[in-house]
Amino acid sequence: MLRYSAMRLLLFIPIIICVTFIIFALMDLAPGTIVDTMITEEMTEEDIEFLRSKYDLDKPMIVRYGKYLGNLLRGDLGSSQITGLTVWSQFSERWPNTMWLSLFSLMFGVALAIPAGILAAKYAGTIWDNITTAIAMLGLSMPNFWLGLMLLTVFSLKLKIFPAAYDGTWRSFVLPVVANGFAMIASITRQTRSSILDVSRQDYLRTARAKGVPERQVTTRHKLGNAWIPIITQIGMMLGVTLGGSAVIETVYSWPGVGYLMVEAISRRDTTMACGCVILTATAYSLVLLLVDLVYAAIDPRIRSAYARGKKRRVKA
């Protein structure tokens, strides 16, 4: 188990190197450089040349990348080319905002979606199931930034119940969490419904009922116990998606998070900042996926025993 986690983490190093190279190369190919955003009317040719050499822009991309990678391997993500603040300080300052937003959205989503999914599966084929499915479908189709703006219009501008932007209190979390969580509700509900329906056809449920297990316990223990795994995958994926795609909802609510930081960095051609944010976000994303894998093992004895027996027996994912 420990060995498996260690392997997964080691495998992550080549991925990070490739990802940084891709982002670096792409940012280099983009028309315009960081210097172009600083040039003013009164600058002379020499000033511009000085700036170019300051950012190593007179050297080929591969040299800059080598330098960056060297620093990265020593754990130095560099500093923003615009503000001069270190990437780490900027990121770690904003990360909690993004993380709490994502976690709260997920909690909100899961709290509503799992009961809804269970009910939809229980009443499969009836009007309740159809209504739940239709709402879930609508939720999946609704652009989250639009929902965010709608909530903003109603609850913040008209009714003035919640603030329109981040102010550090719990009240400012409400609207973004709802806007972010709505799409999650939709997809987790659908996943819950379909995996419970899958499990319901299994024979061990009949066995459980035959030996007199009360229906409530059949649902919570036997059905849910086995339907968990695909649901957890879906939840893990949703967490990854919100962590990585937080830019949109953060823009709507002027949320001081990582997504907003990345949008700024990319549009201002701040390669170091953009790269750093990508690395850190991708790391967080992969850690979440690893965590999901470990949770599987914790809840599914079959998987746990496959790990315990060592590498040879491990089923390829």
Next chain:
Amino acid sequence: MSSKVKTQSMISSQYQRENQLLAVWKRLRTNPGAVVGLIILCALILIMVYSVLFISYEEITVINSKNRFAPPSAEYPFGTDEMGRDLMKRIFYGSRYSLAVAFGSVFIGMVVGIFFGSIAGFFGGWVDNLIMRIADIMSSIPGTLLGMVIVTILGANLINLLIAVGVASIAGFIRMARASVLTVKSNEYVESARAIGMSELRIIFTQVVPNSLSPLIVTATARMATSVLSAAGLSFLGFGITAPKPEWGALISGSRAFLNYAPHLCYFPGLFIMLMAFACALLGDGLRDALDPKLKK
């Protein structure tokens, strides 16, 4: 002689395929969700055709300062925007972008994904490993971010937005195509194609891919919904089709400054994005049931 046999088998396989399509269509028709999705999608396509024929770009960009922020009325069903332009016409005009993104980006992702995914699944070994690790890397970069970077490099226009959204879907299609090729490739007809001397590449693209297509079609249709949403999101962030072009996401972005006194500028474009994604999602669900009757009990 051999050519005659070939022609015959081609005719019969074509006949079978038509028969299959008809059966799928019959099943699809009985699914109310799929029918609703299809109707919405057709309506949106009709709106696009109407806008291409009757709404000129000048008409939707010309400034009419007398009519600013008119609320929805009989004359302007969706109201007018901050420059007095008819919002309904702008939204209708914008339908072309969303439809193009829905079909175009998924097409890009599907073609590239099927190509590499089927090669990976069919050959296995180091080819498989290489392609799948690349897919892993691609999927460890968040899609929104990759899209922003690609649009920044290539420039903000429709084609580049298509590419940006399409690239983000490639990894998914590679995995999907690989998985379905793996299940198909051990069938007897692949063996017999090899026996009559078909080249490996030809086997992949004439025997294996067509037979593993149905899960891919389902994914593609469902993916269209996601693509519409992420393209709108990118445009909303300013990395996509930008004002004055009336892309729906860009329209919502433009409405942010006037939410207080002209919320209708935000309502309508969002409703249309939602309709479009909803139609694709419904159709995807319906197709899944229609293509795989085993799933339905």
